[in-house]
Amino acid sequence: MQEMNSALGAGTPDGSVAPGARRGALRSTATLAQDYLVLVMIAVLVLITAAVEPKFLLRANLVNIMRQFGPLIMVSMGMTFVIIGGFIDLSVAGTINLVAVVTISLIQPLGQVPALLIGLAIGAVCGLLNAVVILSSGALTQAEALFLTFGMSTVFSAFALLYSHGSTMHFWDIEASKSVFEGIGGGNLGPLSVSFVMFLSCLVVLWIFQEKTVEGRYIRLTGGNKTAARLAGVNVSRAIVLIYTLCGFMTGVGAIVLFSRITTAAPVIGAGYETNAILAVVVGGTTLLGGKGSVVRTVMGVLLVILMSNCLDLLNVSTYLQVAVKGAILVLAIWLDNRKRV
Amino acid sequence: MEAAGADVILSIRDVCKTFPGVRALDGVSVDVKRGTVHGIVGENGAGKSTLMKILSGVYEKDSGTVHFDGQRIERTTPHQSMQSGLAIIYQELNLVNTMSVGENVFLGRFREMGGMRGTHARAREILDSIGCKVSTGRLVSELSVSEKQMVEIAKALSFQSKLIIMDEPSSSLTGEELVELAKIIQQLKEQGISIIYISHKLAEIFEFCDVVSVMRDGRIIDTKPKTAFTRNELIAKMVGRTIENEYPPRPQCVGAPLMEVRRINTRKLHDISFTLHRGEILGLVGLVGAGRTEIVRALFGADKVRGHEVLIDGKPVAIRTPQDAKAAGLGFIPEDRKLQGLVLPFSVEANISMASFKKFSRLGFIRKSIERAIAARQVKALKVKTPSARVPVRNLSGGNQQKCIVGRWLEISPRIFIMDEPTRGIDVGAKYEIYVLMKEIAERGGAIILISSELPEVLNMANRVLTIFEGRITGELLPEKASADEIMTSALGMGRGAA
Secondary structure, eight states, X not given: OHHHXXXXXXXXXXXXXXXXXXTHHHHHHHHHHHHHHHHHHHHHHHHHHHHHOGGGGSHHHHHHHHHHHHHHHHHHHHHHHHHHTTOOOOTHHHHHHHHHHHHXXXXXXXXXXXXXXXXXHHHHHHHHHHXXXXXXXXXXXXXXXXXXXXXXXXXXXXXXXHHHTTOOEEGGGOOSOOHHHHHHHHOEETTEEHHHHHHHHHHHHHHHHHHHBHHHHXXXXXXXXXXXXXXXXXXXXXXXXXXHHHHHHHHHHHHHHHHHHHTEEOTTTTTTHHHHHHHHHHHHTOOTTSSOOOHHHHHHHHHHHHHHHHHHHHTTOOHHHHHHHHHHHHHHHHHHHHHHHO | OOSOOTTEEXXXXXEEXXXXXXXXXXXXXXXXXXXXXXXXXXXXXXXXXXHHHHHHTSSOOSEEEXXXXXXXXXXXXXXXXXXXXXXXXXXXXXXXXXXXXXXXHTTTOTTTTTHHHHHHHHHHHHHHHTTOOOOTTSBGGGSOHHHHHHHHXXXXXXXXXXXXXXXXXXXXXXXXXXXXXXXHHHHHHHTTOEEEEEOSOHHHHHHHOSEEEEEETTEEEEEEEGGGOOHHHHHHHHHTSOOSOSSXXXXXXOOSEEEEEEEEOOSSOOOEEEEXXXXXXXXXXXXXXXXXXXXXXXXXXXXXXXXXXXXXXXXXXXXXXXXXXHXXXXXXXXXXXXXXXXXXXXXXXXXXXXXXXXXXXXXXXXXXXXXXXXXXXXXXXXXXXXXXXXXXXXXXXXXXXXXXXXXXXXXTOOSEEEEESTTTTOOHHHHHHHHHHHHHHHXXXXXXXXXXXOHHHHHHHOSEEEEEXXXXXXXXXXXXXXXXXXHHHHHTTOSSOOO
């Protein structure tokens, strides 16, 4: 807890503690309140569900939660950087579709390791294409990026459909060795699942990238004020390329974790991931305004989103209503974010 | 209740306002008489804006009373205060750029005006009454700053305002436009409208105002008829100490040519060529929109401009992006501090270190201790007033914010420093400090290109002046020899021809 808070404090370049500052004290209280808010919401959710439905605490259910966590956290961590950079990426659903169907189809002809590497590369290239489209069209606002990446998502999905002829591929159809993917999908390393270890490693690397590197700072400055950053000699275009490529790559990782877990890849499996990832990032407390936020916050956001689905499932709430609840929470998170800014 | 007579439109008594950690207003009392222009001067952070925001209803006062037009005002909203006849025209004008002039004047009141035709007709009448010829059908985005200001004034008049507060109205106006503003203020006065005129520019205060109040540290230090103040007395009251001079002596160290610029041509600029020397402060003078900013933006690689040549130390350099410019030894203070210079929510530290990553990183990793040292060094060297280098730069006053940008560049010691309106909206004390910095840069062999709409600033600081009119260099003058009139004549394109 202590450690988590200090990590969050470092998540803003101005630091959260500014003794004697005019609004510093107020601001850090607001930030702190939001951090606790997410944690409190998580705790409340867990307690209520555990009380109403004891099945929640069964090992099988907890494992299930961890498994759902895997793909979304990867995508959301990538998305965090896009949002810190002041942009947004709606193309992750299309990227997941494309990476999943291409990767699974290549296991048989090329072997599993080349398939894995190509899958990751496709993710990164999809992200890069987003950046190229955005930069070449001169789109410098979040709204423009929203529409452009939405367009790109349909393009990626269309390619996924064309490539797979709309059909679903299953692991059991593949004769070649697919141990790597089976490991990612269901293997364990000691007490932890492989996908959880992957998550932890990505989290550490990305956190260091976010906090300690020059490029990480460039991304923050770009999100904080593109014009000022550019006029101070920051390569804003490179930061934009970086955030989208990183997001594409992480989405590729997420796609692989996803189809490895469900052992099938259909050209539509990414549906909904863009809204869930944005929801998780914003609920975690990364502002859509850009400049501020942290992958650590996103972890909490994802946890909340996943727990919520799981609880609603266990409580037999209809899927339609679940979608409504999610939407309401996204609106609430953005509303709170805006209030905090005043 | 001594002076709440009928001739007083606004009476403020013992108003206090505290923000966490800061006493912004500490018992402010002042009366504004009907039909007068009442100037308020004071350094940034003196409490002028807070007071205005309380009057307009953006903030609520902690204690004290406000009477406006005989009515006691307790709580109000910006909309209510507008309705009651108190209008504020902010420095950053509040117009909808994508709508027409007429629509802006009567924004949200089209129906009461009898539809769009009525709106435009009424807007025309009001604009005519202040001698503004702008067509009501034009888009606000196409207007110059001074025309926009007139639209704001028309908007204020459309509410039958009795008191108009103008917050730094002249900060982006130049010569002629200022004369226009003076005329309008005179007309408003004749119509019996009172005006509160907030400005840093003492020349305007002396020209426009009848009565002047000086604010310092959240208090009104003195209120007197303008004629009872001398300029030096006013400055001394503002800063709380005597300032001998507004400008340090001009640096006298012009050396060999440092940078040569040849033939910048764009849609707006025509054949811009000039030479900048070591140790020189070169002033660019012209009306807003004449192309001064475009010239320096082209030089710094901020706009895509092709086909010109830049030579530094006789060697051609290709500057396509601000990074190239930085690498070539250029530094840039952009004209809009808040939008182009600073990342407002970020710390003072992050704003200062923004250009010197090379100094505090190794193998792409940030070395926090060195970054802190850099920020601390610049905060100390430039005397930036801040509780700590970790507070958001937004909390600082204008002058201190500007110092952060200067410090950002000083850290990498640029040889050519471009300063676009470096003292806009900052107070006398901080201005002087920035002038001293400019002098030091020049004396160390650096060169400065200075753009300023304040002619005295250029006259006192620059070694040489280029006048720009409609995208061309129309004259080259030495301010030590030329008079202000000669320079203005040349900047208005009426000179004898150019260098």
